[in-house]
Amino acid sequence: MEWGTLVATLGGAVIAIAGTVLADRLRTRQEADQGLGARRRELYTEFITAAGTAHTELRRLAQERAPGAEEVGAEEASRTALSAAGIYEVRERLYLDASARVAGAGQAMFEKLRALRAVVGAGAPLDSAAFHEAYHPYLEAVWSYRAVVREELEGRPLTPEDFGWGSWDGRERCGRCRQGAGRATVGG
Numbered sequence: 001m002e003w004g005t006l007v008a009t010l011g012g013a014v015i016a017i018a019g020t021v022l023a024d025r026l027r028t029r030q031e032a033d034q035g036l037g038a039r040r041r042e043l044y045t046e047f048i049t050a051a052g053t054a055h056t057e058l059r060r061l062a063q064e065r066a067p068g069a070e071e072v073g074a075e076e077a078s079r080t081a082l083s084a085a086g087i088y089e090v091r092e093r094l095y096l097d098a099s100a101r102v103a104g105a106g107q108a109m110f111e112k113l114r115a116l117r118a119v120v121g122a123g124a125p126l127d128s129a130a131f132h133e134a135y136h137p138y139l140e141a142v143w144s145y146r147a148v149v150r151e152e153l154e155g156r157p158l159t160p161e162d163f164g165w166g167s168w169d170g171r172e173r174c175g176r177c178r179q180g181a182g183r184a185t186v187g188g
C-alpha cells in the first residue's frame with residue numbers, strides 16, 4: 001500500500017467525520033431554537049390570556065359598581081382578580097424566557113393592568129371617567145404588547161391602521177369617551 005493512498009483515505013475519513021459532527025451540531029442548535037420559539041409563543045399567549053382573564057374580571061367588578069353602592073370588598077376583589085388569573089406567575093416566566101423587548105412590553109402592560117385594578121379597587125364604576133382614564137392606557141399597552149410579540153414571532157409589524165383605527169387606545173371606538181369629547185367641544 002502506498003502512503004499517498006493511506007493519507008488520502010484518512011484525510012477523507014476526517015473530513016467526513018467533521019462534516020457529520022458539524023451537521024449534527026447545527027441540527028441540534030436549530031432544534032433548540034425551534035424549541036425556544038415554541039416555548040416563547042406559548043408563554044406569550046399565556047401571558048396575554050392571563051391578563052385578559054384579569055381584565056374581564058375587573059370589568060365585571062366595575063360594571064357591578066353602582067353609584068352609592070357599598071364599596072367594602074372592592075379592593076380585595078380587584079386584587080383577587082389578578083391573582084386568580086395567574087398573571088403574577090406567568091409574568092415571572094416571561095422575565096425568564098421572553099426577549100428583552102417582549103418582557104418590556106409585557107411589564108408595561110402589567111403596570112397598566114395594575115393601575116386599572118387600583119381604580120376598580122377604589123370602587124370606580126365602568127362608565128366613570130376614572131375607569132376610562134385607566135382603561136384606555138391599558139388597552140393601548142395590550143395592543144403594543146401584541147404588536148411586539150407579532151413582530152418577534154412573525155417578523156411582520158401590526159399597526160392600528162391594519163384594523164382601520166387611528167390608535168391602539170380605543171378612545172375613538174368608545175361611546176363614553178366620544179360623548180365626553182363631544183361635551184367638552186360643545187361646552188368649551
